[in-house]
Every structure is written in structure tokens, then in C-alpha cells.
Amino acid sequence: MVGALVDGATVDAALATARTAAVERGVPVPVRETLAVVGDRSAVTLATDGDAVDLLETALHEGVPAADVExxxxxxxxxxxxxxxxxxxxxxxxxxxxxxxxxxxxxHNDLDRTPEDLAALAAGLAASPPRS
Structure with a gap:
């Protein structure tokens, strides 16, 4: 999803990409369920402490509709x-x-890496296969 957003996709297109990739890669069902309801706060109970899926769900619900990073x-x-x-x-x-x-x-602070370094790191992470 993040990779699609970086590439300029709309939120709907990025979610569709993420949902398709999750199914194709056999991502655990709770993650697929999370992707299915991003943006629909009535469909979920947002958790702030719990397993990774709960945290992902809550973070996506805050990050996707936000006007900016702050x-x-x-x-x-x-x-x-x-x-x-x-x-x-x-x-x-x-x-x-x-x-x-x-x-x-x-x-912003003084990072020891250039924006290009960080972009390459992000691309590498996005291309990495999911862990089982």
C-alpha cells in the first residue's frame, strides 16, 4: 500500500493493490481483514496496545485519511x-x-543519509517478501 501511495496512486487504488497482494502472498487473514475495512471506523474497534495487526489497523485508520504527516x-x-x-x-x-x-x-534533523539513500532503503523494504 505504501509503495503504491509513493508512486502516486489514489488511496482507493493503493488499498486495492494492498488487498490483492495480501491475497496473492498468503498474508494472514487478520491482516487481510484489516485492509478490507481501512477507512470504515464503524467496522472496527481501534486498539492502541495489542498485537501487530491491531497496531497496523489503528495506524492505517489514522494515516490514510490524514491531511498530512503531522x-x-x-x-x-x-x-x-x-x-x-x-x-x-x-x-x-x-x-x-x-x-x-x-x-x-x-x-527535520540532520540525518546521516540522503533522501536518495532513504528512498532506496524504502524501495528495498517494499520489495522484500513477507515473513512467515
């Missing part, structure tokens, strides 16, 4: 629980959707 990250972290993980995933999803420019300038 909104997604602050909303996710404000839920408490595993706030760091929620904020990281929600912010990453929003960043993929809205681009680097949506990261507030005051959040």
Missing part, C-alpha cells in the same frame, strides 16, 4: 498505548500519500 502522527500518538509504533506507521503512511513536503520543517 496530523496522522499526532492523532496516532495521542491514542496512547504503543504510541511510538502507532505514530511511526501512521506518519509513514501519510508521508507516502502526501510526500516529503508534508513533513513539518521543524521535524
Amino acid at each position: 496530523e496522522a502522527t499526532v492523532a496516532a500518538v495521542s491514542r496512547g498505548g504503543a504510541a511510538g509504533a502507532l505514530g511511526a506507521v501512521a506518519g509513514a503512511v501519510a508521508g507516502a500519500r502526501h510526500g516529503r513536503a508534508s513533513v513539518p520543517a521543524r521535524w
Whole structure:
């Protein structure tokens, strides 16, 4: 999903890509169920502390509709629980959707890697096969 958003896909197209890939790769059913209801808050009970699927679901629900990285990250972290993980995933999803420019300038710091290095790292992670 994140890769499709980075490539400029709409949210609906990115979700469709993620759902198809999840089925084709045999991703566990709870993850596929999460992808099936992203954006429909009435369909789920959002959890802030729990297993990885709960955290993914909550982070996607904050990251996908957010107007920018700050909104997604602050909303996710404000839920408490595993706030760091929620904020990281929600912010990453929003960043993929809205681009680097949506990261507030005051959040930038001196990274020892260039944007190109980070883009290559992200591409490598996206291409990695899922772990069983």
C-alpha cells in the first residue's frame, strides 16, 4: 500500500493493490481483514496496545485519511498505548500519500543519509517478501 501511495496512486487504488497482494502472498487473514475495512471506523474497534495487526489497523485508520504527516502522527500518538509504533506507521503512511513536503520543517534533523539513500532503503523494504 505504501509503495503504491509513493508512486502516486489514489488511496482507493493503493488499498486495492494492498488487498490483492495480501491475497496473492498468503498474508494472514487478520491482516487481510484489516485492509478490507481501512477507512470504515464503524467496522472496527481501534486498539492502541495489542498485537501487530491491531497496531497496523489503528495506524492505517489514522494515516490514510490524514491531511498530512503531522496530523496522522499526532492523532496516532495521542491514542496512547504503543504510541511510538502507532505514530511511526501512521506518519509513514501519510508521508507516502502526501510526500516529503508534508513533513513539518521543524521535524527535520540532520540525518546521516540522503533522501536518495532513504528512498532506496524504502524501495528495498517494499520489495522484500513477507515473513512467515
